[in-house]
Amino acid sequence: MMRSFIKSIFSSASPEGMRVNQLAISLEKKETVLSASLRNGINFPYSCKVGGCAECKCKLIKGKVKEFTDASYLLTAEEVQSGYILACQSVPKTDDVEVEVDLSRAKKRINRGRIVGKTELTHDITAIEIELDEVPIFKAGQYAKLSLDCLPGVTRAYSFASKPNAENTRVKFIIRHVPNGEFSGFIQKEDLVNKSIKLEGPFGDFFLRDSDNHMLLIAGGSGLAPILSILEQAKEQKCQRAVTVMLGARTQADIYGLEEILKISKNWPASFEFEQVLSEEPEGSSWQGPKGYLGEHLRSFATYNSQVYLCGPPLMIDDCINTLSSMGIPSSEMFADRFIVNSK
Amino acid sequence: MLFHYSKYFLFHVIGILALVAILAGGAYVSFGLLVILAAYILGDALAGDDIATPDFKKPEILTFQLWLALPLLSLVVFVSIWSVSTTDIMGFGEHLSSLTGYDLLAQRETTTMIHSISTFIIVGLMIGMMGTITAHELTHRTWDPISMFIGRWLLAFSFDTIFSIEHVYGHHRYVSTINDPATAPRGRNVYFHILASTVKGNISAWHLEKERLAKFGKGPFSFSNGVIRGHLMSVVLVILAYFIGGLVGALFFTACALFGKALLEIVNYMEHYGMVRNPKVPVQPRHSWNTNKRISSWAMFNLTRHSHHHADGNVPYQDLRPYEDAPMMINGYLTTILVTLIPPLWHYLMVPKVLAWDEKYASKEELILAKQANLNSGIPAFIEAAKRSTYNS
Numbered sequence: 001m002m003r004s005f006i007k008s009i010f011s012s013a014s015p016e017g018m019r020v021n022q023l024a025i026s027l028e029k030k031e032t033v034l035s036a037s038l039r040n041g042i043n044f045p046y047s048c049k050v051g052g053c054a055e056c057k058c059k060l061i062k063g064k065v066k067e068f069t070d071a072s073y074l075l076t077a078e079e080v081q082s083g084y085i086l087a088c089q090s091v092p093k094t095d096d097v098e099v100e101v102d103l104s105r106a107k108k109r110i111n112r113g114r115i116v117g118k119t120e121l122t123h124d125i126t127a128i129e130i131e132l133d134e135v136p137i138f139k140a141g142q143y144a145k146l147s148l149d150c151l152p153g154v155t156r157a158y159s160f161a162s163k164p165n166a167e168n169t170r171v172k173f174i175i176r177h178v179p180n181g182e183f184s185g186f187i188q189k190e191d192l193v194n195k196s197i198k199l200e201g202p203f204g205d206f207f208l209r210d211s212d213n214h215m216l217l218i219a220g221g222s223g224l225a226p227i228l229s230i231l232e233q234a235k236e237q238k239c240q241r242a243v244t245v246m247l248g249a250r251t252q253a254d255i256y257g258l259e260e261i262l263k264i265s266k267n268w269p270a271s272f273e274f275e276q277v278l279s280e281e282p283e284g285s286s287w288q289g290p291k292g293y294l295g296e297h298l299r300s301f302a303t304y305n306s307q308v309y310l311c312g313p314p315l316m317i318d319d320c321i322n323t324l325s326s327m328g329i330p331s332s333e334m335f336a337d338r339f340i341v342n343s344k
Numbered sequence: 345m346l347f348h349y350s351k352y353f354l355f356h357v358i359g360i361l362a363l364v365a366i367l368a369g370g371a372y373v374s375f376g377l378l379v380i381l382a383a384y385i386l387g388d389a390l391a392g393d394d395i396a397t398p399d400f401k402k403p404e405i406l407t408f409q410l411w412l413a414l415p416l417l418s419l420v421v422f423v424s425i426w427s428v429s430t431t432d433i434m435g436f437g438e439h440l441s442s443l444t445g446y447d448l449l450a451q452r453e454t455t456t457m458i459h460s461i462s463t464f465i466i467v468g469l470m471i472g473m474m475g476t477i478t479a480h481e482l483t484h485r486t487w488d489p490i491s492m493f494i495g496r497w498l499l500a501f502s503f504d505t506i507f508s509i510e511h512v513y514g515h516h517r518y519v520s521t522i523n524d525p526a527t528a529p530r531g532r533n534v535y536f537h538i539l540a541s542t543v544k545g546n547i548s549a550w551h552l553e554k555e556r557l558a559k560f561g562k563g564p565f566s567f568s569n570g571v572i573r574g575h576l577m578s579v580v581l582v583i584l585a586y587f588i589g590g591l592v593g594a595l596f597f598t599a600c601a602l603f604g605k606a607l608l609e610i611v612n613y614m615e616h617y618g619m620v621r622n623p624k625v626p627v628q629p630r631h632s633w634n635t636n637k638r639i640s641s642w643a644m645f646n647l648t649r650h651s652h653h654h655a656d657g658n659v660p661y662q663d664l665r666p667y668e669d670a671p672m673m674i675n676g677y678l679t680t681i682l683v684t685l686i687p688p689l690w691h692y693l694m695v696p697k698v699l700a701w702d703e704k705y706a707s708k709e710e711l712i713l714a715k716q717a718n719l720n721s722g723i724p725a726f727i728e729a730a731k732r733s734t735y736n737s
Contacts, residue, residue: 032658047626050657051486052517055626068487068658073513073552077559088658089486112707133707134625135655166655167629167667196708 015095018063020044021103026210027092033058033065033099034087041139041202045105049088055105056087063097065090111136111199113169115192121256124177125222126188127161130197132169140164140233141208141226141309141337144201146173148186156183157203159311159337161225163232171199174256176222206311206337208234213307213333215241218294218320220248220312224257226337227311231264242270244301248294248316250280252287275301295319304328311337348398352409352662354643358383359416359474362466366423367440369451373427374462380469381678387639388676394638395666406662407491410645413478414494417470417501421597422588424467427452428460428596429589464600471604472611475501477644481661483508496574500581502604505574506549514548515612516657520621520631526612527619530698531721533687538609546571607681614673614680615650618698620717622709629655629670630705636666637676644677671701695725702729711735 014029018036025040034056037044047055051069060083068089075084087099113132121127138144143159162172177188208215208230215234217227224247231243243265249255255276265272277294281287290297298320302308304327310317317336324334358380365376400406426436437449455463475498482488482495492508499505510525518524525544528537553571554564562568578601585597614633621631629651635641641648646661651670653659674680674693684690702714711733718730 048517048657049626049655050484050512050516052513052657066487068485069512070486070556072559073556075559080559133622133710134628167652167665167669169628169630 015092018092018097020099030091032088033090038137041142043109051086051089057084058087058099058101059083060085061098061100063094066093113197115195115197118192122254125256127174129172135169136171138164138202139207140229141206142202142204144199147198149196151186154183159226160229163229174222174225206335211307213305215243216302216306216308217245218310220316223312228260235264240269244273247276249278251278295323298323308334314338351642352645355474362470363420366427366463370454373459377462377466384639384678388637388679391638393636394641395636397665400662410478410482411494413474414498417474420470424463425585425589425593425597427463429593433588467600468603471501472607476608477647500577502601503578504605505577506546506571509552509570510545510549513552519627519654520616520619521623527616528613530618530717530726531723534610534613534684537613538606541609541612610681610684614684620710620713627654629667633673634667634670635673640676699729
């Protein structure tokens with residue numbers, strides 16, 4: 001207590017974290033409550049970002065903040081007295097800052113747009129590109145719920161396959177055709193260009209954690225999508241970590257994402273490997289790489305201090321986690337995004 | 345890197361040029377005006393775009409550069425009032441003449457009406473470009489009392505201190521909707537916009553202050569009211585002008601101030617002309633006309649990067665990004681200002697741009713608003729487009 005008090009007097013170091021509705025999030029230097037929340041994937045309500053609309057008002061429960069504008073232009077006298085602040089105008093000064101916000105005001109953050117491109121990556125995996133009305137708020141690795149106006153009543157969750165970009169309203173998703181899947185089947189068969197699409201989100205806590213350790217990213221099926229998003233963003237932020245990407249597929253015809261991964265790995269400042277493991281590649285084919293289930297090859301690529309990200313079908317993920325645990329990787333260093341398959 | 349700091353000194357260079365031209369008197373004033381106009385217009389036509397986004401390690405230098413606008417603009421205005429007056433306040437002309445060996449007083453006598461009009465245009469431009477644009481950047485920094493103080497005094501030179509209230513708490517909230525006084529609807533001409541936006545902006549600022557004061561149980565008529573305080577600051581400047589140059593000085597300054605204010609409204613006009621926004625959607629880069637023309641961007645320290653400014657209004661000018669995919673203005677700022685002054689030319693150039701905006705950027709809700717705006721525009725090409733549109737509310 002005393003030490004932190006003295007530290008707060010003598011150092012000009014800014015706090016490194018805060019809490020929003022009890023969830024701990026990271027803070028960058030001089031970052032506002034709003035931008036830290038959005039960067040951490042919290043769907044915080046906001047609109048103008050200059051302290052002019054009060055859309056982002058929240059209650060300061062604990063700690064001190066520096067306020068940029070006079071909030072009394074917008075908040076009622078009662079709100080000011082009971083500790084309300086504007087998240088876009090407040091920078092935490094102490095490291096115990098905690099705010100409470102009614103997220104339901106932004107809960108249904110729905111972004112509309114239209115499909116502007118469709119690419120077949122393999123015989124059953126399709127990428128779609130969407131031009132949105134608003135710049136989407138998400139963290140690389142998170143997912144959104146998609147629904148098409150021309151397919152009413154059907155909503156499916158997919159991970160963003162491109163990095164977040166404050167300048168760009170264009171996003172990409174990778175969709176695997178599930179046998180009898182209503183949504184994925186429609187995506188694969190129909191001509192989708194210019195079709196209206198609705199996107200709700202972001203959701204999920206699958207995103208890159210701070211560390212200097214080796215990063216092992218494991219994908220099955222269309223699970224490469226969030227991993228591409230994470231890696232694209234990591235590259236932009238000049239990440240220095242060693243990377244291994246492992247993709248589990250059935251045959252050579254099921255491999256995709258080579259080009260994207262190659263682009264990311266180019267000039268990556270540390271080692272970067274991309275391994276494909278094929279489970280059903282016929283005997284005697286031209287394939288020289290590893291065969292079998294992905295889990296069987298983990299020992300060649302993981303070390304006890306790897307930080308692991310897994311995305312794909314639940315069975316594959318659980319199998320990999322068992323193997324990795326037996327190698328001594330703590331569960332706190334493994335992050336998984338299990339696909340939930342909806343099919344009728 | 346030194347270059348990136350120095351490029352934002354362009355407006356100081358132009359300010360000093362204006363100062364010297366006015367002091368030199370006679371034909372030099374008109375010559376100075378031509379040089380300034382050519383610098384912006386030809387500069388933007390020839391020098392292309394600046395899309396660099398350097399990482400400034402010493403932003404305080406860039407803030408200090410802005411603060412310098414106040415002494416520099418005060419000097420330009422003082423010298424201009426002196427130049428149209430018949431007296432020599434505090435022996436200013438005499439002192440400077442003996443100091444430089446250049447007979448300022450004799451030169452002043454040779455300044456004919458035509459050249460005095462050049463002085464008026466130069467000062468109006470300086471109030472707009474060195475005063476208002478700098479003040480815009482400074483009064484966004486609501487957390488910095490020095491910047492707010494300097495910013496509001498700069499605005500007082502164009503009788504527009506209310507801008508520091510209306511712009512942040514009104515314009516940024518309502519931009520590109522019908523509730524924003526500064527957003528020009530389709531079909532409006534710039535001359536009407538200057539009047540309408542000035543009147544509505546003042547009313548809006550008054551309401552904002554009144555509501556704020558009511559929260560503290562205060563009435564609107566007090567010194568706590570920023571609108572009243574601000575306009576009194578302008579009154580102080582007019583009185584000072586009277587002391588410097590008599591009635592002619594006061595009238596001359598008032599004319600320059602109104603010219604400066606008109607310039608700001610022209611800039612508002614071209615920054616958001618014809619745009620529509622679904623009020624429920626936060627402001628996006630598509631809701632401003634952007635330009636990355638080099639000379640405008642340097643001399644107006646990235647006000648030109650308007651798409652990013654509105655999407656994220658707290659970002660200081662040096663960190664604004666060029667947003668090359670954003671909707672693009674006709675040309676650099678001064679060139680576009682001149683185009684607005686000829687409404688038929690403006691609409692000839694802008695109607696296709698606005699319609700292309702609908703096609704490329706508008707969301708479904710915005711297409712409904714756009715159709716309405718087209719129908720109300722009174723411009724045949726817009727009305728024609730509205731008839732083709734299938735988006736109905």
